[in-house]
Amino acid sequence: MPYTFNKGSAEHRMYRLVGYGLLIVLMLIIPFILPEFQVTRLNRAMAMAVAILGLNLVLGFSGLFALCQSAFIALGAFTCGSLIMDHGWDYWMTIPAGMLMAFLIGLLLGIPALKIKGLYLAMSTVAFAAAFPSLTKLEFFGIPERTGGANGRDITEKLNPPDWMPIFDATEPGRYR
Amino acid sequence: MTLFLQRIIDGLQNGAIYSTVAIPMVLIFKATTLINFAQGELAMIGAFFAFVFAVQAFSMNVILATILAMILAAALGMAIERTMLRSFDPTDHLPVVLITLGVFYIVNAFAGDIWNYQAQGDVPNLLYELPFIGSWFEGRSSFLTSETNRLGLRIQHDSVGLIGALLIMLTALHFILNRTKMGLAFRGVSSNTESSRLVGIRVGRILSFGWGLACAFGALGAILVAPRITLQPNMMLTVLVYSLAAAAFGGLDSVGGAALGGFAVGLLNSVVLGYVADVDRLSSLTAAPLLMPVILLLVVLWFKPQGLFGTKTVERV
Numbered sequence: 090m091p092y093t094f095n096k097g098s099a100e101h102r103m104y105r106l107v108g109y110g111l112l113i114v115l116m117l118i119i120p121f122i123l124p125e126f127q128v129t130r131l132n133r134a135m136a137m138a139v140a141i142l143g144l145n146l147v148l149g150f151s152g153l154f155a156l157c158q159s160a161f162i163a164l165g166a167f168t169c170g171s172l173i174m175d176h177g178w179d180y181w182m183t184i185p186a187g188m189l190m191a192f193l194i195g196l197l198l199g200i201p202a203l204k205i206k207g208l209y210l211a212m213s214t215v216a217f218a219a220a221f222p223s224l225t226k227l228e229f230f231g232i233p234e235r236t237g238g239a240n241g242r243d244i245t246e247k248l249n250p251p252d253w254m255p256i257f258d259a260t261e262p263g264r265y266r
Numbered sequence: 267m268t269l270f271l272q273r274i275i276d277g278l279q280n281g282a283i284y285s286t287v288a289i290p291m292v293l294i295f296k297a298t299t300l301i302n303f304a305q306g307e308l309a310m311i312g313a314f315f316a317f318v319f320a321v322q323a324f325s326m327n328v329i330l331a332t333i334l335a336m337i338l339a340a341a342l343g344m345a346i347e348r349t350m351l352r353s354f355d356p357t358d359h360l361p362v363v364l365i366t367l368g369v370f371y372i373v374n375a376f377a378g379d380i381w382n383y384q385a386q387g388d389v390p391n392l393l394y395e396l397p398f399i400g401s402w403f404e405g406r407s408s409f410l411t412s413e414t415n416r417l418g419l420r421i422q423h424d425s426v427g428l429i430g431a432l433l434i435m436l437t438a439l440h441f442i443l444n445r446t447k448m449g450l451a452f453r454g455v456s457s458n459t460e461s462s463r464l465v466g467i468r469v470g471r472i473l474s475f476g477w478g479l480a481c482a483f484g485a486l487g488a489i490l491v492a493p494r495i496t497l498q499p500n501m502m503l504t505v506l507v508y509s510l511a512a513a514a515f516g517g518l519d520s521v522g523g524a525a526l527g528g529f530a531v532g533l534l535n536s537v538v539l540g541y542v543a544d545v546d547r548l549s550s551l552t553a554a555p556l557l558m559p560v561i562l563l564l565v566v567l568w569f570k571p572q573g574l575f576g577t578k579t580v581e582r583v
Binding site for chain 1: 571
């Protein structure tokens with residue numbers, strides 16, 4: 090006997106809140122029960138989920154075949170890395186800068202995307218995504234030095250958590266990194 | 267002048283590589299009106315099949331290994347078409363694009379898992395094993411080098427072989443598509459699927475046939491280019507970008523257009539980049555920045571989406 094309740098009703102909202110609460114509890118428990126390697130992998134999955142939210146916005150909601158999300162992930166990461174390593178920025182301050190950079194390049198790429206449609210847009214964006222690793226070697230504005238070429242570069246600085254967070258010790262390697 | 271001619275020759279040499287991936291892509295587009303993003307990877311796995319037959323496991327004759335690899339690749343293509351793509355409506359682009367991209371990553375990771383991402387060492391060159399002209403190819407790193415040739419041009423021998431093989435491939439495709447009954451049915455399906463179903467063509471079989479043909483020729487192309495661009499799972503990654511540009515430039519439903527588009531992209535890349543960027547970096551195919559084909563792709567799709575030789579699709583608003 091299936092049980093139904095209406096979307097938007099008080100009951101539905103309650104179930105959703107409980108679901109979110111369970112998710113938060115699960116996330117808080119995970120670092121204590123899983124080995125560090127698995128925690129690192131889950132961290133990576135969550136970071137990817139944030140990036141995929143952007144893909145959902147452009148592909149799911151507006152129906153544009155923009156499949157070059159990976160290029161923008163790399164763009165933001167390279168911007169952050171270069172600002173940290175070459176200009177000595179604070180780690181947290183580079184995140185808005187990386188977002189702004191990806192935003193501007195995305196705006197630029199969006200202009201042709203207005204005209205190209207459907208399958209053709211998929212073609213050109215996949216081509217852009219596949220071409221991106223070699224674009225990091227493009228010799229403008231010292232891009233190869235900043236990105237370290239297609240091999241990438243190491244960010245030696247760690248993302249330090251704010252002091253008020255009680256859960257973990259940042260000196261311990263591998264966790265929350 | 268010599269440098270200019272050399273750049274044209276380089277462009278044609280690289281263009282042949284792009285054509286070998288663009289042609290199967292166009293074949294699949296003709297059959298099913300979808301872009302097979304996995305085409306480069308399917309060709310790559312075909313080259314690995316031949317590598318296994320010829321070197322790793324059975325040490326067969328290279329020609330025999332090539333034929334077996336082509337058959338296997340065709341079977342793989344047919345299986346992918348039958349099991350993954352048949353049940354989706356090809357006019358709804360989202361699922362089929364996602365599936366071909368998924369096949370791309372699956373095949374790439376699969377090959378990387380089995381043969382790892384290092385470039386394979388002794389890759390046999392099919393051209394050396396050919397019955398009559400193989401000995402002419404073998405033992406020369408290049409002919410018409412500056413010592414033998416007053417113009418000082420350098421033409422790589424296997425590029426000549428590749429262009430020749432490409433012409434043979436095109437002739438064979440032309441024969442298959444225009445002179446056989448299967449080809450007639452294929453052209454019918456590619457022109458109008460519903461009508462050809464009404465006149466009694468088994469559309470499903472024709473789609474399988476198109477995929478098999480495309481994958482077999484793709485595998486042959488990859489086997490031919492593998493000695494030049496090294497045999498490794500990512501060998502087709504950059505080639506894919508050029509081939510997409512080539513297929514779009516020549517027209518997505520024109521086989522000859524794709525071949526010409528490949529050469530055009532190669533020429534454009536080598537000549538334009540040759541004068542804009544550093545000359546030395548052109549020598550390596552994979553190190554050259556891929557900005558050129560992406561820009562070409564955007565320009566072509568913006569102003570002339572049907573390409574040079576493609577048929578224009580008319581949409582009813």
